[in-house]
Amino acid sequence: MKLTPLRILFGLALLGSLALEFLYEPTPPLEVWDYPFFFALTGVLGCLALAFLAKGILPPLLDRPEDYYDPPGEPDGEAES
């Protein structure tokens, strides 16, 4: 992967968000979301889980052709706003 200024900036932002853990000390009793890097992990795992659910599991069950209910109507945007 080629390193571009935008990618370097994005990487630094990722590290910066992790560094914020050291500026905050949660008060007990701790909930699961008070543990370090919980939200980074939620971002990664949540994104993967939702993407897999929406693109891997559900489409075979729920995807249908666009004219499933009716024959195709007029193209979108034909009537003026």
Add this chain to the structure above:
Amino acid sequence: MLGLLPPGLILIVGALLLPLVPRAARGWAFLVPPALALWHLSGLAEGDRATWAFATYELVPLHVDALALVFAWIFALMTLLTGVYALHVKDTGQQVSAMLYAGSGLGAVFAGDLFTLVFFWEVMAVTAAYLIWARHTEDSYAAAFRYLMVHIAGGALLIGGAVWHISETGSIAFTAFEGGPAAWLILGGFAVNAAVVPLHAWIADAYPRGTVTGSVFLSAYTTKTAVYTLTRGFPGWEILLWAGGLMAIFGVVYAIFVNDIRRVLAYHIVSQVGFMVAGVGVGTAMAIDGVASHAYNNILYKGLLFMATGAVLHATGRSRMTELGGLIRGLPGVFWIYMVAALSISSAPFLAGFVSKPLTIAAIEYAELPALVLLLHLASVGTFLSVGLKLPYFTWFGDAPREPVELRPIPWNMYVAMVIGAGLNILLGVWPELLLGILPAGGSGFEPYEVKNLKKALQLLLFTAAVFFVIVAYLKPKPKIQLDTDWFYRRAAPLAWRWTVVPVEAVFRWVDDASWKLASHAARLGIDPVERLIALKGERPASNFAPGQTASTTFRVSTTTMMVFLFIAVLAAFAAFFLSG
């Protein structure tokens, strides 16, 4: 000057006067009623109340408290802003129905009794349906009809519940309900408008099919009015906690895999309203603050998202991601405006959503509902993934479509409205006290700009983005539609037609045919009974008539014969009647 006039009536009267304004000035005239309503709102205070006598009841068309004012401010402000966005529209029907729709939403917010609420509720349903119908495509006609049918059913639940409640309690006051069948019916009516799963399918069916400007109006009022009425009528009802959690996840999952950009936003309304419904389920002062602020901000950024996607539709004539792509060169301004709204709805710092969504989640944390909190965090990931990453990537970047897009110019007023909307999102993000200060509990001491809130938001957003750019090819949209709960009534309609209308029609057709045949036989019998009797026996009467002689030549004889038979029959009937009597 306007005293205790319900602000909704300003818009409704304005709507009725609009057709009288010359066509060229009507767009500008549209801005007057919401501006007047905003001015009137600034003079209203908590505790203000107006009553009107109606039969033996006392209607309360104006009941002012802090919660109503929060919703009223944003309703009136959004009407004004969308009026600017729609300044170029010359369709009287759309202008009048949009104003009536906004006015009835505002009317429902100040309704202090169930009759007034039901009235405005029903006006909203009809006028909203017109905004879908006004696109004038076969799809939009059908979707508007389905919208109307679903909302008539929801309205029936509300009316049934209201009548039951009034007959039980003798009171028409719209206050918090305590339970019982009447309250459940009313809850059902509110749930339809709030798009509570599984009663939500109308939103994804109708909103993408509305007009460009109509869908901006639609995104603001129906679901948020329902959130308001749920907050007033059902705070602390536990069922709403889990209904809200389900909505939050369900909405984003669909938003990730649908193809139409305005359908993405429609499903995402289900998710965002889920946060609010869950907050209503908690019912604490802090949760109500969260609900009110989230509804307020949601109207702002969801309206802006619909404006930006509407601008794409206006410019390209397309709304499917599979037919879009590479628009960054043609519509860069719309992209940046869209991203302000998308980041705001994703709770990015220094934007409006950073204040209201964490406030709602904090209230649920305080209520010690960890499972629900986790669900809402997961829904936040889905929000950014669907609205903040996937939609803009495949619309403005990604592969250009096979058929090149010819861009129509976007009217200047659409840009002005979008820039103002983006500015308001930034203003409420950097100056949260503006909104927190008008909430019923003054924001409940919530401090958005704490390190823990910044950490939450930045980690969630940045790591979601990091994964998205790795799996972006996997998320490529497909030219498909997705089944939802509307399948039951859209597929059931032809079946119901086949099982009810078709058999009845067949019976009618059979009776019709039989009647004609009977009449035909009777006529022929009247013309020549001898011929018919012989024909019935299977013999030809040819020997009685000369070849080529038609039946008409025997008419006189047979008529006389029939008259004699008829006379004898009538005489016999009379005789039988009088003799038996």
